[in-house]
Amino acid sequence: MPHTFTIQVSDAAKAAIDEAASLTGLSPSDFAASAVVSAAKNAIREWSVTELSPRDFKSLTEMLDDESAEPNRALQEAAAIFKQGNS
């Protein structure tokens, strides 16, 4: 059963939606509905997964693999204070 949502957008946002809808051949309402569903699915997926671009995935892997990486000075000092407080 179809559901109806009412949303309020600025003139500029309405113009952008109309333009995007005309580019994709959808009505503004159908375009908005499909975009919202897509955003909702992304938000749900991002709760548990981060999908990275190839370059970010590569640099993350390299940094996680770097066993020589040291915590920086600020973190080392904060850790020393934290350990005193918990001892």
Next chain:
Amino acid sequence: MAELRIVRLASQHDRSSFDCGHPFLDNWLKRNAGQFDRRDLARTFVATWEDEVRVLGYYSMSNHHVTRAQMSDDESRGLPNIDIPMLLLGRLAVDRVAQGQGLGKRLLLDALSRSRRIADEIGIRGLEVHAIDDRAADFYRHYGFRSFQDDDRHLFIAISAIRKLNL
């Protein structure tokens, strides 16, 4: 002198007046944190004065992993095929009455210490955070978190570095 303590969120904790300046973070603590805990989707840890129930700060953690977008064979050469297991520090906030006293730093260190223990138990490669604004991103960067190139409010730190703190 009264001591601050950081413990898992429980029903007796008073969250009703929590105000960190970001309604999104206030409302999540008041409305969602307990439900996420009961459903085993995320844990929330709160800072209070010992023998008091008013929440002065909190953080939430959950299981997470990093996957890669579609890549060509060339691009993926030498990269792991399995997803990278991580922890997500989803939220960290301090009430206005306690801001500027180092509580955010203390909550962060508690989260790092917990991450190290979880990594020892089940294998986790790093901790991810989503900073709510640029100031929060600078806070994490100050302690050595690195930004992803495509999103500078999305940061991480390696467990190998956390382990060297001997927390």
